[in-house]
Amino acid sequence: MSEKKGFNNNKNSEKPPRISDEMPGQKNRMWIYLVLMIIFLVFSFVDFGGSVKEIGRDRFEREMLASKDVEKIVIVNKEKVEIYIKPDKLDSEKYSDAAKGGTFGMGAQTGPHYYFKIGDPETFERQLEAAQKDFAPEEKIFPQYTTRHNYLGEIISWLLPIVIIVGIWFFILKRMSGGGAGGSQIFNFGKSKAQVFDKERKVNVNFNDVAGLEEAKVEIMEIVDFLKNPSKYTKLGGKIPKGALLVGPPGTGKTLLAKAVAGEADVPFFSLSGSDFVEMFVGVGASRVRDLFRQAKAKAPCIIFIDEIDAIGRARGRNPNFGANDERENTLNQLLTEMDGFDTNSGVIILAATNRADILDKALLRAGRFDRQIHLELPDIKEREAIFKVHTRSLKLDPEVEIEFLAKQTPGFSGADIANVCNEAALIAARKNKNKIEKQDFLDAVDRIIGGLEKKSKIISKEEKRIIAYHEAGHATVSWLLEYANPLLKVTIVPRGRALGAAWYLPEERSITTYEQMLDEMCSILGGRASEELNFGKISTGALNDLERVTKMAISMVSYFGMSKNIGNLSYYDSTGQNEFGFTKPYSEKTAELIDKEIKAIVDDQYQRALKVLSENADGLKQLAETLLVREVIFSDDLEKIFGKRIVDIKKQAEQENSQEKPDENNTDNNDDNISENQ
Numbered sequence: 001m002s003e004k005k006g007f008n009n010n011k012n013s014e015k016p017p018r019i020s021d022e023m024p025g026q027k028n029r030m031w032i033y034l035v036l037m038i039i040f041l042v043f044s045f046v047d048f049g050g051s052v053k054e055i056g057r058d059r060f061e062r063e064m065l066a067s068k069d070v071e072k073i074v075i076v077n078k079e080k081v082e083i084y085i086k087p088d089k090l091d092s093e094k095y096s097d098a099a100k101g102g103t104f105g106m107g108a109q110t111g112p113h114y115y116f117k118i119g120d121p122e123t124f125e126r127q128l129e130a131a132q133k134d135f136a137p138e139e140k141i142f143p144q145y146t147t148r149h150n151y152l153g154e155i156i157s158w159l160l161p162i163v164i165i166v167g168i169w170f171f172i173l174k175r176m177s178g179g180g181a182g183g184s185q186i187f188n189f190g191k192s193k194a195q196v197f198d199k200e201r202k203v204n205v206n207f208n209d210v211a212g213l214e215e216a217k218v219e220i221m222e223i224v225d226f227l228k229n230p231s232k233y234t235k236l237g238g239k240i241p242k243g244a245l246l247v248g249p250p251g252t253g254k255t256l257l258a259k260a261v262a263g264e265a266d267v268p269f270f271s272l273s274g275s276d277f278v279e280m281f282v283g284v285g286a287s288r289v290r291d292l293f294r295q296a297k298a299k300a301p302c303i304i305f306i307d308e309i310d311a312i313g314r315a316r317g318r319n320p321n322f323g324a325n326d327e328r329e330n331t332l333n334q335l336l337t338e339m340d341g342f343d344t345n346s347g348v349i350i351l352a353a354t355n356r357a358d359i360l361d362k363a364l365l366r367a368g369r370f371d372r373q374i375h376l377e378l379p380d381i382k383e384r385e386a387i388f389k390v391h392t393r394s395l396k397l398d399p400e401v402e403i404e405f406l407a408k409q410t411p412g413f414s415g416a417d418i419a420n421v422c423n424e425a426a427l428i429a430a431r432k433n434k435n436k437i438e439k440q441d442f443l444d445a446v447d448r449i450i451g452g453l454e455k456k457s458k459i460i461s462k463e464e465k466r467i468i469a470y471h472e473a474g475h476a477t478v479s480w481l482l483e484y485a486n487p488l489l490k491v492t493i494v495p496r497g498r499a500l501g502a503a504w505y506l507p508e509e510r511s512i513t514t515y516e517q518m519l520d521e522m523c524s525i526l527g528g529r530a531s532e533e534l535n536f537g538k539i540s541t542g543a544l545n546d547l548e549r550v551t552k553m554a555i556s557m558v559s560y561f562g563m564s565k566n567i568g569n570l571s572y573y574d575s576t577g578q579n580e581f582g583f584t585k586p587y588s589e590k591t592a593e594l595i596d597k598e599i600k601a602i603v604d605d606q607y608q609r610a611l612k613v614l615s616e617n618a619d620g621l622k623q624l625a626e627t628l629l630v631r632e633v634i635f636s637d638d639l640e641k642i643f644g645k646r647i648v649d650i651k652k653q654a655e656q657e658n659s660q661e662k663p664d665e666n667n668t669d670n671n672d673d674n675i676s677e678n679q
């Protein structure tokens with residue numbers, strides 16, 4: 001029922017357009033092959049001299065043989081009878097359909113002029129002799145036998161199956177090779193698939209298009225400046241860094257930053273993904289690594305960018321296929337050798353990006369290969385404001401839209417999420433036939449991305465709707481009354497996505513979380529189920545998401561953060577991932593039982609605490625739930641009218657008042673001291 005949203009990481013997977021795989025003259029060659037094939041078919045099946053007409057057996061005996069107009073008969077290959085008419089009889093009208101022999105109709109007297117097919121030559125001879133029994137001996141026609149070979153047809157019958165098989169083989173190999181650069185030719189599996197950006201093909205992205213990554217840009221810009229002005233650093237004895245690894249959550253701008261480097265650096269830029277090295281054939285990955293560095297050395301100084309390097313850079317020795325020949329490890333070994341082997345790669349800088357740095361091989365991360373690790377974190381409020389300014393440059397905004405307000409409404413959003421919000425807001429405004437994008441369009445876009453699409457047509461009974469309303473009101477009440485719980489922004493009982501109801505919070509932007517803050521957050525999450533039990537005397541399945549989150553938080557507190565008195569300051573978290581394929585737990589069975597008891601105790605305590613808070617504020621809870629049933633959506637102002645200001649807001653107001661008074665007192669004391677000293 002309840003959803004507390006903070007993170008919605010969508011990886012920015014946009015990639016540069018691929019270079020065409022075809023060679024410059026490949027299309028012309030294809031046309032030549034097509035023309036030659038047409039010419040071959042024309043000469044094979046078209047008779048330029050006119051086709052010999054096939055006739056029936058009866059016409060041959062009745063008109064030609066009986067009239068004694070036949071000059072000779074030739075039996076070809078014991079299956080075809082060719083008839084030659086006497087030259088002086090061809091001018092007769094009844095032979096007007098006789099074939100015009102010779103090439104292009106020249107030499108029409110040569111024949112053959114007609115033909116028909118037979119089954120058995122011996123039977124035909126007996127029938128021919130019977131048909132000429134009344135002829136004089138000198139007038140009788142005796143058949144001649146000949147054998148003719150169709151060499152072209154025989155050659156085609158032999159070659160055509162081979163050509164078809166080879167063609168299918170070429171097609172399969174091309175598809176298996178991915179059809180990338182070098183993959184369209186049969187023996188080019190080991191060629192690199194990197195896209196090359198140079199003077200002829202430039203990227204239009206620069207550092208002005210990258211917002212919110214100021215520290216990372218300083219590191220990257222120094223590498224670009226080194227390539228442009230190497231003497232500035234080498235005169236002091238400095239060496240060019242060999243590589244930089246961009247690490248951060250999905251959507252924080254790692255690939256965008258690499259594109260900006262390609263746009264800013266006036267050197268060749270090779271871009272490819274870690275998966276481009278992976279192939280089903282043994283040795284292909286290592287071969288592609290060698291070919292990539294061979295091309296890079298030829299164009300040095302240059303930059304190589306490998307996106308998602310964890311596809312080939314995973315730590316060795318973690319493969320569950322023990323003892324097997326791992327093609328990925330062979331590729332990684334070749335990459336390590338090329339990056340820092342006996343052969344120096346002067347002028348070749350490697351950029352790589354990953355959001356899983358914890359699983360990378362230690363040999364890949366050491367200095368000398370990746371000298372710098374640049375961490376890109378989720379943007380804070382100032383960085384989000386800068387990112388919004390970049391993505392709203394091309395949008396038609398209403399003057400009332402404040403970029404600072406949008407940045408406050410999107411805590412935990414990555415750069416890719418903010419780009420999605422801007423695009424979604426434009427689509428919502430266009431759907432409503434607006435000329436400008438208004439503030440509400442952005443708020444609707446944030447709700448759409450966090451909670452999903454509204455489903456107002458979903459059929460929900462009155463009883464279910466009442467349970468949902470009290471469930472969400474329980475969340476809102478507990479979170480409002482607890483000091484360290486995240487402040488509520490909006491609560492709705494309109495189904496959205498997979499949730500029947502949702503609550504939006506504005507979590508405080510902090511780097512660490514205290515024990516009290518985690519307990520208050522757990523208590524507010526359990527407020528939904530506690531409200532159901534308190535008001536209806538029964539519970540429902542709607543708290544599944546709440547229970548899952550609370551259980552994970554309790555496990556983290558006990559097993560990872562050492563926040564349990566009975567367990568003590570112990571952490572069983574493995575940041576290295578070495579136990580990824582382990583079969584044993586890092587603690588005993590007795591400790592496991594103790595951990596389970598501690599987790600259950602923490603969750604039970606916070607559930608009872610939620611029941612107590614709701615019992616003490618039962619009237620406000622009921623008023624809030626009934627308001628929610630009528631309006632379906634309530635905001636923080638409604639909670640303030642019912643419960644008053646939050647404790648944390650009252651404390652902040654008191655601190656601000658005290659801070660305003662103290663400077664005046666300090667100034668007075670300082671002035672008095674100065675006066676006494678002067679005296």
